[in-house]
Amino acid sequence: METNIEKELQTLKLEYNVLKKGLEKQDALNERFFKSIRKRPALAVGREITNRMWLDVLTVPIIIVICLNTSFPMLFGVLVSLWALADLGVDLWINRKLGMNDLLNDDVRTVTKKIAGYRKYYDRLLLASLLPVVVMLTYIFMHLYARADSPAAIRAITVSGIVFIVLGIIIVLFQYKKHVQRCKELLEQFEE
Numbered sequence: 682m683e684t685n686i687e688k689e690l691q692t693l694k695l696e697y698n699v700l701k702k703g704l705e706k707q708d709a710l711n712e713r714f715f716k717s718i719r720k721r722p723a724l725a726v727g728r729e730i731t732n733r734m735w736l737d738v739l740t741v742p743i744i745i746v747i748c749l750n751t752s753f754p755m756l757f758g759v760l761v762s763l764w765a766l767a768d769l770g771v772d773l774w775i776n777r778k779l780g781m782n783d784l785l786n787d788d789v790r791t792v793t794k795k796i797a798g799y800r801k802y803y804d805r806l807l808l809a810s811l812l813p814v815v816v817m818l819t820y821i822f823m824h825l826y827a828r829a830d831s832p833a834a835i836r837a838i839t840v841s842g843i844v845f846i847v848l849g850i851i852i853v854l855f856q857y858k859k860h861v862q863r864c865k866e867l868l869e870q871f872e873e
Contacts, residue, residue, distance in 0.1 A: 725863045737769035
């Protein structure tokens with residue numbers, strides 16, 4: 682009778698070890714699965730930062746070429762380039778400070794703080810860039826109006842300016858909405 686109990690205990694122990702190994706494999710599989718699900722919004726947020734940096738890098742030569750080939754003064758090109766380089770520096774700094782490249786390797790609390798910090802940075806960046814954009818657009822329109830020689834040209838400049846400013850505002854609002862949605866998705870996945 683005692684040998685039956687020992688055999689049953691051994692069998693239960695073996696079954697328990699097999700079950701434990703199966704659960705460990707399932708846990709590892711689940712973690713990989715959830716990490717791959719989290720990766721999409723995390724990559725989107727990282728791609729957003731990378732795209733901003735590339736845009737800043739490309740702005741410098743493009744604005745210089747525009748100034749060289751049109752009647753815009755080189756000082757305008759230099760000021761826009763400095764603005765783009767300052768934005769690039771801030772993007773690099775915030776990317777390193779928040780550690781957005783290693784987002785998926787951190788715990789939930791750290792990721793939440795990073796995403797909240799990035800959202801705050803993005804909101805402040807939009808507000809901070811409002812003044813330079815207004816100044817730049819004002820300068821562009823003043824420059825174009827000074828060169829216009831007829832009322833028809835002034836109307837064309839005004840209409841095209843209004844259309845492109847409205848289009849720009851729509852694009853910025855759409856990007857901001859996508860940014861908030863990506864951050865929200867990422868936070869929700871880490872809170873689950």
